[in-house]
Amino acid sequence: MTETPADAAATTERQADKVTPQFEAEIDEIVTHYPVSKRSASLPLLHYWQNHFGFVDDSGIEWIAAKLGLQPINIYELVTFYPWFRREAAGKTIIRVCRTLACAMAGGYEVRDQFCKATGIDPHHHHHGFGIAPPTSADGKFSVEFVECLASCGSAPVALINDTLHENISPEAVPGIVEKLK
Numbered sequence: 411m412t413e414t415p416a417d418a419a420a421t422t423e424r425q426a427d428k429v430t431p432q433f434e435a436e437i438d439e440i441v442t443h444y445p446v447s448k449r450s451a452s453l454p455l456l457h458y459w460q461n462h463f464g465f466v467d468d469s470g471i472e473w474i475a476a477k478l479g480l481q482p483i484n485i486y487e488l489v490t491f492y493p494w495f496r497r498e499a500a501g502k503t504i505i506r507v508c509r510t511l512a513c514a515m516a517g518g519y520e521v522r523d524q525f526c527k528a529t530g531i532d533p534h535h536h537h538h539g540f541g542i543a544p545p546t547s548a549d550g551k552f553s554v555e556f557v558e559c560l561a562s563c564g565s566a567p568v569a570l571i572n573d574t575l576h577e578n579i580s581p582e583a584v585p586g587i588v589e590k591l592k
Contacts, residue, residue: 426469501553
């Protein structure tokens, strides 16, 4: 992927420096749902942070740890253990194709290959999460990755595109789906 000037600037700016009073108030409200142990708020805060900033940088790990009275390693180990979290920016539209048995048997691999082809991503680039951004189109608009079960086996193959579940996807339907996302 070719780095744009905006990408270069984003990699040098600290996300924690962009925390607004409103964002911090929303974080504080989330923490109130975990009165017994603030540590229990770690995953919800990481999801909230990533949804807001697109990924979790070092400053985000440090900021969340400080907010919860934890050591940064306690947050870092979550970000690097769970494949849903990223330490790098992904595309603006993230296409997650289910690869488990029902979807694989129904054509999930072909659907993923077609999503890659339609977005200009090398279908041979394998991605396994754990902090690394999924393969992303050169224009930064799309990322395509395999994920484990999306809990819709009866309507396989399926893909989660940002927050919208698409079911019964045929490989032939993929170019039309991508065109609507542009």
